[in-house]
Amino acid sequence: MTSTDHDTAPADRTAAGTAPAPAAPARRPRRELAAATVGSVVEAYDWTIYGILAPYFAEQLFPGSSPTAKLLAAYLGFALGFLVRPLGSVLIGRLTDTRGRRYGLTLTVSLIAVGSLLLAVVPGYASIGLAAPLLVVAARLVQGLSVGAENPSVAAYVTETAPGRHRYFYSAVSYGGVVLGSALSFIVLSVLLGVFGESGIENGAWRYGFLFGALLGLTALWIRRGAQESAVFTAAAPGADPAPGPDGAPGKPGGTGGTGPAGAKRAKAPSPWPVLRAHLRRLTVVFAITSGATTAFYFVTVDFPSYAEGTGAATKEESSAALLLGMVALLLAMLGGGRVADRFGALPVLRVGFAGLALGTVPLVLAMSSGRVPVQLVPAVLLFLLGLPLAVSNVFAGQLFPPAVRAVAVGLPTAVAISLFGGTFPMLAELLRSAGHNDWVPWWPAITAAAALAASWGVREHPLPGEPHA
Template identity: 30%
Template sequence: MAEASVLVAPSAHVADDSRKVIWAAAIGNLLEWYDFGVYAYLASLIATKFFPSSDATASLLAAFAAYGVGFLARPLGGIVIGRLGDTQGRKTALVLTIFLMAFGTVGLGLLPTYDAIGVWAPILLVILRLVQGIAAGGEWGTSTAFMVEWAPQDRRGFFGSFQQVSTAGGSLLGSAVAAIMISSFSSAAMLDWGWRVPFLLGAVLLVIGAYLRQNVDETPCYEASRQAAADQPDVSGLPLGAKAFGFTIFWTVAYYTLLAWMPSFTQRFAGLSPSQALWSNTIGLIAMVIAIPIWGALSDKIGRRPLLMASAISIALLSFPLFSLMTGGTGLALVLPIQILFGILLALYSGAGPAAISEIFPTHLRSTWMSSGYALAVAIFGGFAPFMATWLIQVTGSPVSPTYLYLLPAAMISLLVIWSLKETSGTKLS
């Protein structure tokens, strides 16, 4: 590779702007996952308002299917917005994604229900989920590239980990808001109007995020990449995108099974009340948010691969016995430490993951192919994880079947990909 194509963010520049850069990239990601979290945590209410049915399970499945439909648009967003990030800049793409996500989030809060407009209610709900999916598809890869490209060479794991801090933080915020609402208002009030409030609060994040993103500079790596475009090696993005796809499978299945779907599981099979389920989930997310930057910083010291493999192996081995314990109906005293443990173990992957997946790609391909590979895996395996878990339990009759029929195979696939990757901590971004 020509010397001009080795691109490293200037340390002084990074030191001056790092806090502003992290906040600008993280706030949009926070909005994205706040909405996705709120939808999952309020799924039973959404099912009643938009998919009324005499069969509660069928209604919940319909709500989770609409949740998953939003993920089908993520690969399109990854390709279109990711390409925009590679051709017009990371900043341009990030401003677009936050406006699209906010439109979908606030729109959900204002949407008339089935009782008001009939079949148009679920149709409009799905359309808004598709808009959010397009935004989310471009958001993850572009914001990850933005953070990692701004990072000093020896701190990319730590900087990149804040992408996942904002991801888990969005879910945490959604879980906390839903828990506060459910704890503060009656079931009738939540069903009548309370379910709208968490979605409408997304407007606050829009104002903050749009301001921050419009007032940051483009990444030094991207600017240098444009100047040295002629010296970039002729590399096909497809096989690199395929690695990102395989790398993400376990990540997304574990995230949506152990977090987004968990409140539904603990209410149905672990004897928790709706309020207990949400607060338990919220505490588990707090543990995850705290652990992510610690593991991200550690990945700069000992490498990405050991932490990634430890996460996949431990969750694959522990999920079946721990889910089996929860079904014993012992309640919050057992569920809470299990959720904290899962949060810490998943943080191993989420701490090292953003830097590791970014380092697969050269700068001029990073936004497009990382966004596309990641978004496609999330669309296929992650977005429908709550639906798949609910369906597997219904088909098999076993409440722990998602652990060995979904989590375990996902872990095995991603472990093979991780094993094939070279250790990239401390190396230069190309």
């Protein structure tokens, strides 16, 4: 790695006539990328496993007079977790912008692991009554706070630590953790079905899925604690002390030893709101792009098995198996899209993906329903198209905003969009099916993809990798 791959840490800079400052440790972009990616795996696994296990644990944990009512209650818990994501993006995102990227990354993965552990051990409704669904909701709220800040914290960290010529490829790899986590949730479900059967999962084996998520979280926490702080953050933080901390990493701005080089107290970080108000157009673009991506993602990864079963095209087990092929297509599209974006820019890659989703979702799904297209092809095509905008999204959004507000600015519109369009989608789809309108479901992801495509013209292309950027 050449010295131009990363911004030079302030500790490396010397003024004329002064003694050199202590040298900062060499940057390790691959280790930093691993720290970013592993948390995305945990986030996606813990978030997705709830949605796909809901049909199995709803009977034990939720009250209701019918299986449908209990399932709707479980999906309501799914949606409630999304509602607090904007709050998490502001509260934890603000800590990420003031106390450090590493601080935010370790906090988010700790919280989501605690939520999974609570879901694994919560007693059933028959044992503790209404306390059972209340504990489930509490766990989802904790996870919602965490996930609301996880991806924007990763976006800020990767934007600031990735080598200049490979920013979008690193963006794709870090977001690829979401794909791996989602795929892992379906693999775990397949293993549970193979070992315990459907009745065994309904009788309590679903708890192993959440326990596995808690163990993943502990592993990610260990990896992230060994990651270095972003040198860009260290240089930009008010009153930042660039000297290495006790573990060899740069000192944490806003943390212990809160003094600058002259021994003065660290300046209080300014409010992010004036900066955010100055970037309303960019916030709106991030909101629209996230809305289109999250609706398509939850349609394919969470609702598709129920949709395919409702049309008679496949059983839930067959469509769940088809999703594994789709996840491979998604990951390949992201890695390829990142490489292409590093050469030609992010917006062409993003627009091709959303155009394909807007124009192709409904015809492809209708062809599957009529038997003209095999069920295995649908998730593969849709997730391949979705992989193109997802490949660039972390760095694309991160480069729109200055470092001082980067985590909050990326997190707030992202979390609001996911709450409104992703968190409610499984419940909306279930309501449409129960009303006899299963064929209406794919229209919503197609419409939101079209809106995302239109919004992409609201910003100009970022500077190409290697050029200066805010």
